[in-house]
Each structure stands twice: as C-alpha cells, then as structure tokens.
Amino acid sequence: MKKNIAPHITALLAGAGAVLSVVHPGFNVPAGVQGVVASICVLSSTITEVVHFVKKHNFQSNLILASHLATQVAANAQADIAPTPPAA
Secondary structure, eight states: OOOOHHHHHHHHHHHHHHHHHHHSTTOOOOHHHHHHHHHHHHHHHHHHHHHHHHHHHHHHHHHHHHHHHHHHHHHHHHHHHSOOOOOO
C-alpha cells in the first residue's frame, strides 16, 4: 500500500466540515480555508514525491558505486592470483 498523507488530510478535513455542517446548519467553510486546505494537500503530495525521488536516486547511485567497487576488487584479486612468469 502506497503511503500518502494528502488523501488522509483531505478526508479528515472534509469529515470535520460535514460534522460542523450537521451540528451548526448555518456553517460554511470560508473560501480562504478551502484554498489553504487544497494547498496543504498539494504541498504534502509534492514533498512526498520529492523525498521518494531523492531516496530512490541515492539508492541507485549507491548500487552503481557498489557494483563498480566490486568489479575493481574482483579484478585486483584476479591480478594477485595470476601466476608470474618464470625468470629466464
């Protein structure tokens, strides 16, 4: 299951607005509050994607570096094991 906080924030705030509407029939959510809620949801989604991209990029970079170092170690070990030609 992919974790993303934006839908949870949206659902909680929509539920709170619905409860307030039932409890207080004249209650209306101000347009400014609706804009702030939408902005918070978009920003949280954006931040989540940026963090995911950075972590994935770092993981891939580390994997490439590890592969390169393993190749170098294998080449050095093979060179050390190779027999030296006898002196004439």
